[in-house]
Amino acid sequence: MARVHLRITASLAGVARTGDSDWVVLETDVAEAATLRDLLAGVAADHAAFRKWVFDPDVGIPGEWALIVHNGNVLPPGAPLSAGLRDGDTVIVLPVYVGG
Numbered sequence: 001m002a003r004v005h006l007r008i009t010a011s012l013a014g015v016a017r018t019g020d021s022d023w024v025v026l027e028t029d030v031a032e033a034a035t036l037r038d039l040l041a042g043v044a045a046d047h048a049a050f051r052k053w054v055f056d057p058d059v060g061i062p063g064e065w066a067l068i069v070h071n072g073n074v075l076p077p078g079a080p081l082s083a084g085l086r087d088g089d090t091v092i093v094l095p096v097y098v099g100g
Contacts, residue, residue: 001029001030001031001032001087002029002030002031002032002034002085002086002087002088002089003027003028003029003030003087003088004027004028004029004030004034004039004085004087004088004089004090004091005025005026005027005088005089005090005091006025006026006027006028006039006043006090006091006092006093007023007024007025007026007090007091007092007093008023008024008025008026008043008050008054008092008093009022009023009024009093009094009095010022010023010024011095012049012050012053012054012065012066012093012094012095026043028042030042030085033084034084034085035081035082035083035084035085036068036070036075036081036082036083036085036091037057037060037080037081037082038085039085039091040054040055040057040062040068040081041055041057043055044056044057045057053065053066054066054093060081061077061078061079061080061081062075062077062081064077064096065095065096066093066094066095066096067093067094067095067096068081068091068092068093069091069092069093069094070083070089070090070091071089071090071091072090
């Protein structure tokens with residue numbers, strides 16, 4: 001088992017803010033061979049808004065309004081989510097902002 005830190009802006013997670021934080025922070029245990037896709041699919045299973053705006057496992061890539069950062073590396077749009085997760089990894093989900 002590996003413990004992964006997942007940080008999601010409250011608006012993308014579809015979960016009510018707690019306290020003064022604008023983030024939902026989850027520490028979750030994942031199987032040894034788990035990937036980013038597995039992690040996001042698990043969150044999508046529990047949160048309909050996350051599934052709609054961030055990651056739909058049936059589609060298999062992040063939604064156009066979500067940016068995924070894995071251990072400080074921004075994944076390009078449409079990037080495969082096949083990277084393995086290790087103990088202590090951090091995954092951050094940010095909204096994409098457009099305009100000027």
